[in-house]
Each structure stands twice: as C-alpha cells, then as structure tokens.
Amino acid sequence: MKQTIGLISLMVLAAGQQPVMAHHSFAAEFDIDKPIQLQGKVTQVEFMNPHSWIHIEVTNTKGEAEQWEIEGGTPNTLFRKGINQDTLAIGTEIVVEGYQSRDGANRASGRNLTLTDGRKLFIEGSSTP
Amino acid sequence: MQRSVLCSVFGSAFGSLLLLPALAQAQSAATASTPDLNGIWQAMNTANWELEAHAAEAGPIASLGALLAVPAGVAYVVEDNIPYLPAALEKRQANRLQRWTADPEIKCYMPGVPRANYLPYPFQIVQGADTILMSYEFADAVRTVHMQDPGPAPAKSWMGWNVGHWEGNSLVVEITDQNNQTWLDRSGNFHSDKLHVTERYTPMGSDMLLYEATLTDPEVFAAAWTIRMPLYRRKEANAQLIEFKCIPFAESVLYDAIGR
Numbered sequence: 524m525k526q527t528i529g530l531i532s533l534m535v536l537a538a539g540q541q542p543v544m545a546h547h548s549f550a551a552e553f554d555i556d557k558p559i560q561l562q563g564k565v566t567q568v569e570f571m572n573p574h575s576w577i578h579i580e581v582t583n584t585k586g587e588a589e590q591w592e593i594e595g596g597t598p599n600t601l602f603r604k605g606i607n608q609d610t611l612a613i614g615t616e617i618v619v620e621g622y623q624s625r626d627g628a629n630r631a632s633g634r635n636l637t638l639t640d641g642r643k644l645f646i647e648g649s650s651t652p
Numbered sequence: 653m654q655r656s657v658l659c660s661v662f663g664s665a666f667g668s669l670l671l672l673p674a675l676a677q678a679q680s681a682a683t684a685s686t687p688d689l690n691g692i693w694q695a696m697n698t699a700n701w702e703l704e705a706h707a708a709e710a711g712p713i714a715s716l717g718a719l720l721a722v723p724a725g726v727a728y729v730v731e732d733n734i735p736y737l738p739a740a741l742e743k744r745q746a747n748r749l750q751r752w753t754a755d756p757e758i759k760c761y762m763p764g765v766p767r768a769n770y771l772p773y774p775f776q777i778v779q780g781a782d783t784i785l786m787s788y789e790f791a792d793a794v795r796t797v798h799m800q801d802p803g804p805a806p807a808k809s810w811m812g813w814n815v816g817h818w819e820g821n822s823l824v825v826e827i828t829d830q831n832n833q834t835w836l837d838r839s840g841n842f843h844s845d846k847l848h849v850t851e852r853y854t855p856m857g858s859d860m861l862l863y864e865a866t867l868t869d870p871e872v873f874a875a876a877w878t879i880r881m882p883l884y885r886r887k888e889a890n891a892q893l894i895e896f897k898c899i900p901f902a903e904s905v906l907y908d909a910i911g912r
Contacts, residue, residue, distance in 0.1 A: 570809075607807055608808065608829075609804065
C-alpha cells in the first residue's frame with residue numbers, strides 16, 4: 524500500500540514538473556483513450572533525443588488550419604526505419620495515427636505514419652501501450 | 653651563453669634521437685602518403701570572442717572589473733569583414749546587442765563547425781583510415797569525418813555531416829546539414845541551416861596545423877569567406893581532454909522558464 528502511494532505521488536510529481544519536450548512515460552503525457560488520426564503536411568521536423576517531433580499542419584472539419592506536434596522515437600530509431608529529412612521533407616503529406624496529449628493540446632504520441640507512396644512506418648513515440 | 657652552446661651541441665644530436673620514436677609512431681598511425689593529425693589541439697586567439705578585428709571591452713558584470721572583460725583581437729577573417737547580406741547584417745547587430753543572453757555557448761549547446769575548433773577548450777583528433785574522429789572538451793561534442801562517401805545526411809545536426817578527403821598534405825572536410833542554432837562567435841556572427849563549410853587542415857611542422865574554413869551560405873552571406881588561424885598541439889606530458897559537461901551549469905538558463 525505504502526509502495527502504491529509512493530508510486531502515485533512520484534507519478535504526480537513527475538507529471539506536474541514535466542517540461543513539454545522531456546523524456547517521459549506514455550501515461551504521464553498522453554491518453555490511451557484519445558486515439559487520433561491526422562492527415563497533414565510536414566512543416567518542421569526536429570530529430571532530437573530522447574524524442575523526435577514532427578510538426579504538421581492539418582485542416583480541421585471547419586476548414587481551418589491547425590498546427591500539431593507528433594512525437595516520434597529517437598533519431599536513430601527513425602533513421603533505421605527509413606525516416607529521415609528526405610522522407611519527411613517540408614511539405615510532405617503524411618497520415619499519422621497516435622494518441623492525443625492528456626491536456627487536450629494539439630500534441631500526440633505517434634504510432635503509425637503513412638506516406639503517400641503507401642509505406643507505413645512505426646514511429647514509436649513514447650512506448651505506446 | 654652556456655644555454656645556447658648546449659642547445660647547438662645537443663640540440664641536433666639528442667633532439668633528433670628523441671624525435672625518432674615519435675616519428676615512428678606517427679608513421680604507423682598514418683598511411684605513408686598522408687600526414688598524422690593525431691593529438692590534442694587548441695587555438696590560441698580571441699576568435700571565439702569575435703572573428704572580425706575588435707577592441708577590448710568591459711565584461712557583463714561591472715563588479716568583476718577586468719576578470720570577464722573581452723580581450724581585443726585581430727581579424728581571423730581573411731577578407732577582414734564577413735560579407736553579410738543586408739538583412740543578415742541587421743540580424744548580426746541585433747544578436748550582438750544580446751550577446752550576454754543569446755549566445756548558444758551560454759546554453760551549452762554543441763558549438764557547430766567551425767566554432768568548435770576555436771573555442772577556448774582543447775579538442776582531440778583520432779585518425780583512422782576510413783573515419784577521423786574529432787572530439788571536443790566543450791559539451792562533449794564530437795564529429796566523425798567520413799573519408800568514404802557515407803551518402804546523404806539523414807538529418808540536420810549540431811555538428812553537421814562531415815565528409816573528408818586528402819589533398820596533398822591537407823585534410824579537407826566538407827560540412828553540410830548543420831542546424832541553424834549555433835553562432836560563429838560570442839559576438840552574434842551567425843549562419844543558417846544552408847551553411848556549407850570547407851575546412852582545410854595543413855600541418856606546418858609537427859606541432860602546428862594551419863586551419864582554414866571557407867563558409868558559404870546563400871541565406872546569410874553575399875560571398876564565400878574564409879577563417880584562417882593556426883592550431884597548436886598541446887604539449888604537456890599529461891595533456892588530455894577533461895570533462896566539461898556544462899548542461900548542469902546552464903540548467904537555470906535552460907529550464908527555469910518551464911519550471912525545473
């Protein structure tokens with residue numbers, strides 16, 4: 524029991540102090556009950572440790588442009604799967620499946636990424652459950 | 653007098669004897685046709701303060717007086733001045749006004765090329781036939797110079813994509829795909845992510861390299877320009893790179909804004 528409380532308080536502490544771009548567990552940042560699929564154009568890619576971030580512009584149902592940030596794995600993880608600055612050049616149309624952030628921001632942990640040539644790649648955001 | 657006699661008598665005889673093992677070692681490390689650049693090197697100048705000629709000026713903290721003052725320096729730019737495009741020159745001036753807060757060195761970012769080579773910290777060259785490692789004391793930055801074509805860079809990075817070849821006695825390294833987050837000195841000289849650097853390391857005797865870096869960047873510079881300076885071998889018997897992991901020193905600057 525004491526151990527459970529300890530664990531919970533640790534998680535709360537971690538969530539409360541979490542910088543947006545830091546290393547974190549899936550549960551601290553993203554919501555398994557908010558699966559999303561987004562289609563948009565790449566506006567920026569940050570290949571950096573511990574997580575890469577793919578920025579895309581998405582047109583919502585009202586026809587407005589929305590900016591989304593999709594979390595992916597480490598640069599090495601992505602390179603080995605064939606994702607690099609050429610496959611994700613600015614302007615590239617992609618479809619991303621993932622899970623939205625707990626706070627409802629336009630941010631998601633990426634799971635699958637589909638390119639227009641049909642290639643489907645696992646982009647491995649925070650260890651997706 | 654005594655000293656000069658000693659030098660002239662023993663200098664040639666014993667000096668060459670002492671050099672023999674070092675030469676043998678050098679030849680084993682490099683191929684017969686290429687020089688040996690292995691060792692710990694460091695610039696000894698004020699280029700990191702400012703690449704163009706500059707006068708001394710007061711430091712950022714008045715109470716420290718001369719302690720952190722900016723030392724004067726000559727131009728390390730062959731053309732004297734960096735040929736900025738007009739808009740880029742304005743940005744450089746703006747950068748300069750915030751040099752004590754905006755310089756990426758403050759944040760312990762990896763320094764990029766060519767700045768890494770004239771930071772006031774040593775760096776080490778470890779020379780192999782297919783790859784040459786350059787390891788920097790500052791922020792543990794490293795770069796691998798590929799002597800065989802490694803294909804295109806997978807991503808932009810702090811220290812860029814380094815591809816080298818030998819031209820006579822010189823190691824020539826082409827660096828592309830650096831990000832746009834680094835500066836060229838503490839005075840706000842900068843570049844974009846279109847920067848292309850051509851470096852040339854030419855041995856001038858056993859303990860000195862002539863270092864030249866030619867920079868082109870269509871978004872920032874109107875023409876190519878060149879940095880030129882000597883790099884000196886660190887000769888202490890116990891010369892070595894020591895850790896300078898500076899992120900802990902920069903934590904407050906980096907993370908206070910988002911709540912540590």
